[in-house]
Amino acid sequence: MDNTLSNKETAVNSNVITSFGKTFYYFESFQTLKIEGLEKYDAIIIDAKDLEFAKIIIKKIRSHSDPEFYLKPVYLINNKASQDPYIKQLSDGIIVSFDQLSEIINDINLINSRIARIEISPSSSFEIQVIKKTLNYLFTRDVNKLIPLTEVNSSIGYCYPVISVNFDVFEEIKALELLEWAEKENLIWPDFQDRVYLCSNCKGGHLSFREICPKCDSANIISEDLIHHFPCGYIGPISDFRNKVDTALSCSKCSKSLRHIGVDYDKPSVINHCQNCNQVFQDYLVKAKCFQCKTDTDVQFLVSKNINVYKLTKKGRNAAIGGIYTSDYALNNEIEGTINFKTFSVMMHYEQERMKSNPALTSNLFVIYFDNIFDLYRIIKKSKERSLLTEIVTIIRNDISTADFICINNPSVLSICLNDIPIENAKLTAATIIEKIQLLVKNNFDRFDLHSAFEISSLSKEQTFDKQIQTIIKELTEKQ
Ligand SMILES: [Zn+2]
Numbered sequence: 001m002d003n004t005l006s007n008k009e010t011a012v013n014s015n016v017i018t019s020f021g022k023t024f025y026y027f028e029s030f031q032t033l034k035i036e037g038l039e040k041y042d043a044i045i046i047d048a049k050d051l052e053f054a055k056i057i058i059k060k061i062r063s064h065s066d067p068e069f070y071l072k073p074v075y076l077i078n079n080k081a082s083q084d085p086y087i088k089q090l091s092d093g094i095i096v097s098f099d100q101l102s103e104i105i106n107d108i109n110l111i112n113s114r115i116a117r118i119e120i121s122p123s124s125s126f127e128i129q130v131i132k133k134t135l136n137y138l139f140t141r142d143v144n145k146l147i148p149l150t151e152v153n154s155s156i157g158y159c160y161p162v163i164s165v166n167f168d169v170f171e172e173i174k175a176l177e178l179l180e181w182a183e184k185e186n187l188i189w190p191d192f193q194d195r196v197y198l199c200s201n202c203k204g205g206h207l208s209f210r211e212i213c214p215k216c217d218s219a220n221i222i223s224e225d226l227i228h229h230f231p232c233g234y235i236g237p238i239s240d241f242r243n244k245v246d247t248a249l250s251c252s253k254c255s256k257s258l259r260h261i262g263v264d265y266d267k268p269s270v271i272n273h274c275q276n277c278n279q280v281f282q283d284y285l286v287k288a289k290c291f292q293c294k295t296d297t298d299v300q301f302l303v304s305k306n307i308n309v310y311k312l313t314k315k316g317r318n319a320a321i322g323g324i325y326t327s328d329y330a331l332n333n334e335i336e337g338t339i340n341f342k343t344f345s346v347m348m349h350y351e352q353e354r355m356k357s358n359p360a361l362t363s364n365l366f367v368i369y370f371d372n373i374f375d376l377y378r379i380i381k382k383s384k385e386r387s388l389l390t391e392i393v394t395i396i397r398n399d400i401s402t403a404d405f406i407c408i409n410n411p412s413v414l415s416i417c418l419n420d421i422p423i424e425n426a427k428l429t430a431a432t433i434i435e436k437i438q439l440l441v442k443n444n445f446d447r448f449d450l451h452s453a454f455e456i457s458s459l460s461k462e463q464t465f466d467k468q469i470q471t472i473i474k475e476l477t478e479k480q
């Protein structure tokens with residue numbers, strides 16, 4: 001590297017730069033990749049002359065499982081890199097020369113002070129670890145959004161660099177599924193951006209769409225306009241009306257020349273002719289062949305996935321410093337007297353239908369959010385979490401009718417459907433239930449003050465249930 005550094009504060013020794021009391025490790029593009037030992041430096045500078053090299057190094061750092069590596073401040077020293085949004089999302093900035101090191105010292109201090117605040121404890125599964133890493137990274141960089149990028153190497157065509165870096169490109173769907181899980185846990189909120197269609201077999205997104213023959217599945221078909229000649233009534237493909245000399249059309253049945261479309265003839269539709277099996281048909285099928293596993297699927301059976309911009313919720317922001325708390329990645333901890341969200345959603349849909357057919361019927365949606373229940377889960381034994389939730393469900397059951405139903409959305413959100421009572425009564429019931437739950441926790445867990453927020457609303461007849469509950473939970477978890 002060149003040693004023409006004007007700044008007296010900066011000293012260079014091989015690839016180690018000391019500046020304003022900080023040590024930087026400088027990666028040059030022709031250097032062999034070795035990231036071991038990097039934890040002792042305050043920040044890393046990558047020469048991004050060779051973008052591919054810079055990408056490999058930054059991926060290696062950000063995909064590491066140790067926070068000493070993956071949270072390390074990383075700067076690029078080549079402004080060409082700013083053109084690449086992938087690298088941009090994974091780096092902390094760009095400098096044009098080493099003289100600018102003084103300008104990033106504050107930045108590094110800020111990142112380090114935030115790193116000191118995050119909770120670091122082993123996660124119960126790889127999936128939770130990846131989400132926790134992502135939340136840690138966003139928190140230490142004061143970033144609130146996960147923005148998808150189109151990525152030609154990704155198996156689904158999109159990637160979220162901060163989370164995707166933990167997966168191979170052909171496993172990109174796993175990043176998407178993880179985000180869906182985090183959304184369900186209310187750690188992030190989705191804003192729709194795009195939709196992708198994926199292979200139903202391998203969830204790959206590199207598909208070839210073809211119009212095919214309904215008889216033999218061949219894509220070797222040709223389409224022609226169909227012509228209806230009014231004077232003689234003949235209907236046939238346009239090729240029957242053509243001649244070899246000019247573009248004039250004449251009828252093969254009555255030999256008359258065709259004059260004006262709409263006057264003496266018409267083009268009622270299109271006809272397809274299979275070159276493979278000779279079948280003539282009007283409607284072709286559309287199939288999508290997967291380049292990854294070669295499965296050929298009817299487009300109606302493709303898997304569609306939303307590509308969202310994800311925003312951190314308050315719960316998500318807190319999870320970086322407080323830890324992610326969840327019973328299980330699969331959340332297969334059904335408590336007696338409750339139903340899972342999928343069933344709940346279906347039943348609420350039936351409630352809506354029931355209300356539509358009989359206006360006298362009412363249904364109320366009661367959603368509870370326990371803001372600090374994770375603090376409680378952390379101090380009690382793992383075996384007691386389930387019994388606590390069971391106790392809470394028992395309390396709720398005592399105050400509602402047997403026909404009402406309860407759903408544990410996730411360990412901090414519960415939804416209850418209260419049928420056929422006026423909303424004022426439902427509000428009273430809700431207040432009583434909350435009071436009893438808080439008392440239960442206070443008496444059994446060392447005077448622990450459980451913070452809860454709740455919302456009672458009439459079940460909407462216009463909005464879909466999923467939309468309604470999503471709005472309620474968003475308001476509850478973002479409040480305070
Ligand atoms: Zn055919």
Ligand SMILES: [Zn+2]
Binds near residue numbers: 232234251255
């Ligand atoms: Zn004719």
Ligand SMILES: [Zn+2]
Binds near residue numbers: 199201290292293
């Ligand atoms: Zn496939």
